[in-house]
Amino acid sequence: MLTGVVLKAFNSFYYIKQEQGVTVCKLRGRFKQERYSLAVGDRVEYDLLDDETGIIEKILPRQSVLKRPLVANVDQVILTFAAASPNLHPLLLDRFLVLAEYSKLKNILICINKIELADLVLLEKTLQPYYEIGYKIIKVSAKENIGMLELKNHLKDKISVFAGPSGVGKSTLLNAIEPGLNLATGVISTKIKRGKHTTRVAELLPLAQGGFVVDTPGFSSTEFDYIQKTDLEDYFVEFRPYMDTCKYNTCIHDVEPACSVKQAVLDKKISQVRYDAYLNILHEIQSKKKGF
Ligand SMILES: Nc1nc2c(ncn2[C@@H]2O[C@H](COP(=O)(O)OP(=O)(O)O)[C@@H](O)[C@H]2O)c(=O)[nH]1
Ligand SMILES: [Mg+2]
Ligand SMILES: [Zn+2]
Numbered sequence: 001m002l003t004g005v006v007l008k009a010f011n012s013f014y015y016i017k018q019e020q021g022v023t024v025c026k027l028r029g030r031f032k033q034e035r036y037s038l039a040v041g042d043r044v045e046y047d048l049l050d051d052e053t054g055i056i057e058k059i060l061p062r063q064s065v066l067k068r069p070l071v072a073n074v075d076q077v078i079l080t081f082a083a084a085s086p087n088l089h090p091l092l093l094d095r096f097l098v099l100a101e102y103s104k105l106k107n108i109l110i111c112i113n114k115i116e117l118a119d120l121v122l123l124e125k126t127l128q129p130y131y132e133i134g135y136k137i138i139k140v141s142a143k144e145n146i147g148m149l150e151l152k153n154h155l156k157d158k159i160s161v162f163a164g165p166s167g168v169g170k171s172t173l174l175n176a177i178e179p180g181l182n183l184a185t186g187v188i189s190t191k192i193k194r195g196k197h198t199t200r201v202a203e204l205l206p207l208a209q210g211g212f213v214v215d216t217p218g219f220s221s222t223e224f225d226y227i228q229k230t231d232l233e234d235y236f237v238e239f240r241p242y243m244d245t246c247k248y249n250t251c252i253h254d255v256e257p258a259c260s261v262k263q264a265v266l267d268k269k270i271s272q273v274r275y276d277a278y279l280n281i282l283h284e285i286q287s288k289k290k291g292f
Pocket of ligand 3: 243246252254256258259260261262
């Protein structure tokens with residue numbers, strides 16, 4: 001039995017990366033009865049047939065599974081933003097952080113691209129709250145080749161999902177790291193009209209140095225539909241030391257009196273910007289739920 005990693009699925013074929021290259025495989029019939037949804041990133045065992053294709057016999061246990069895009073065994077998410085063009089909006093960064101925390105992705109790396117366009121003093125000021133709560137941030141420029149080696153080192157031997165708004169340079173960064181990828185970049189490619197509900201299927205892209213990357217359009221904002229207003233606090237990591245000491249145990253840190261989280265904001269232990277982002281997302285969740 002051979003082992004490999006699922007790179008992509010196409011019709012009912014699976015492209016399995018193994019040491020020598022890629023083997024096209026089919027699933028053993030019984031998996032279909034189990035409705036087992038094989039995902040990219042899954043490690044599988046397969047038998048090689050005479051025609052060099054394979055039959056997947058076994059799916060090895062998953063470490064984790066990201067739902068949207070569907071990727072198994074993700075080691076880290078690289079939340080990618082641009083320092084400018086498009087401008088860095090903290091609220092958008094906060095939304096991505098919430099979705100990453102909600103997805104239980106343990107390793108979150110914030111990557112700020114296009115730093116050659118930035119006022120670095122202003123950029124540091126914007127990023128300060130995120131450093132303070134412990135997020136790892138790297139600053140790069142695909143264009144000026146700044147910080148690219150550091151980014152590349154972070155990707156070695158891991159499955160990394162690149163997420164972030166369109167136009168920040170995700171595909172450009174990946175092409176710079178692995179020129180063979182030839183990912184489409186720029187306005188024209190991202191503006192290709194596709195139906196609103198077209199789901200893009202994730203694909204694992206192997207790196208020559210070891211490791212895989214997934215170039216995604218990012219989490220969809222419809223993900224917020226699955227987040228309960230009472231759970232949102234869990235996804236603001238810096239709320240954790242305070243949120244259980246509010247007077248009311250149902251406190252969602254909005255209008256309630258004697259709220260430890262709001263007190264921490266007043267005491268400047270929690271950043272006002274982050275708290276405002278919390279309220280913004282909370283109110284969005286509340287207004288959606290009312291529609292039901
Ligand atoms: N100034 C500048 N532009 C960049 C940089 N990286 C990417 N771009 C440009 O940003 C635009 C969007 O890049 P793309 O990779 O398609 O972004 P994606 O939508 O996140 O995949 C393209 O026109 C790139 O040439 C950078 O470091 N600096
Ligand atoms: Mg892209
Ligand atoms: Zn509270």
